[in-house]
Amino acid sequence: MKKLIEDYFEQNRELMIRDIMRLVRIKSDKQEAKEGKPYGEGPAEVLAVALEMASEMGFKTRNYDNYVGAIDFDDQKNKLDILAHLDVVPGGDGWSVTEPFNPVVKDGRLYGRGTIDDKGPAVAALYAMKAVKDLNIPLKAGVRLILGTDEECGSSDIRYYYGIEEEAPMTFSPDASFPVVNIEKGGLQGKFESRFEESTETPRIVSFKAGIKSNVIPGEATAVVEGVDPEEIRDCCEAVDKISGISFNLSTEGDKTTIKAKGLQGHASTPDKGKNALTGLLEVISRLPASQSTGFERLRALNSVFPHGDWLGKAAGVAMCDELSGKLTISLNILEYDGSSLNGTFDCRAPLCATKENLLDVIKAKLADH
Incomplete structure (x- = not known):
């Protein structure tokens, strides 16, 4: 049976690549909501194309108001949910082999935004279902592939879906790396803000802006x-x-200087692999002479809580680690400052030993001090 399955995928290799590329060409990062399209045009379009693929394979499909799509193997009672997603983070810069939404195959690799996270795995799961169907492998219960469109921005799509449908007793998610991951860190995306009286005394920081999404370095x-x-x-x-x-x-x-920082965009789950332009520029700002305004003091304080290169949370007082899930990571990924207010968002991936008391309460207290 193993040889039969391996041969099947080898025979369908080019079709799988074709279908992954078909989805990758669609710019499906979260956009402005429109009527009937909660995450905008791109996510709705990619969901429609994926469901069309499944229908062409003979599977029964259902679109849940453009939040998620469901693909059923047969009419048996569903005992397994496969969770995948078709939304992506924005294209970003630094691409060398190709542009983000122009997929190419080179040297045995497929390049393009979403090939690993998560359009490639979604298509792989769909072809796994097709293999079982085409090879007449009997199943004892039903299987449903659920394709979400908001995983990168909080998974409101899946909450919507499970507000309608019952969860299957078994679930797995083919998302990014292999082999099986049976432990995942907890996610904490914290937002904070501060408002104060603007100072026009110079030297001063007029504005600061960085970040596109909370989970993107x-x-x-x-x-x-x-x-x-x-x-x-x-x-x-x-x-x-x-x-x-x-x-x-x-x-x-005139008397104003604009500073543009250029780092390396990355994923918040691996902040050490990126170069955070936000925290780098915040370090520059903190070294400059400026009037002792409340705004400047709070920017410097923010730099002391999230200093550049400290993705383990030592300065924030939340560094921790356990044997099973590893080290906590944290990154400040969005910041806006206009002289009278600042708003920021950080992304933290917390190990199993993290609690409200030793993580959330500590960060809240640290920020509240300033």
């Missing part, structure tokens, strides 16, 4: 500084560049 960040000698700013940027690998570009107009 930002590869770019921008700040505007007023009343600081551009050469002094350049010196700070060069010093931070040496310790971070983040590059900075300056442009000055």
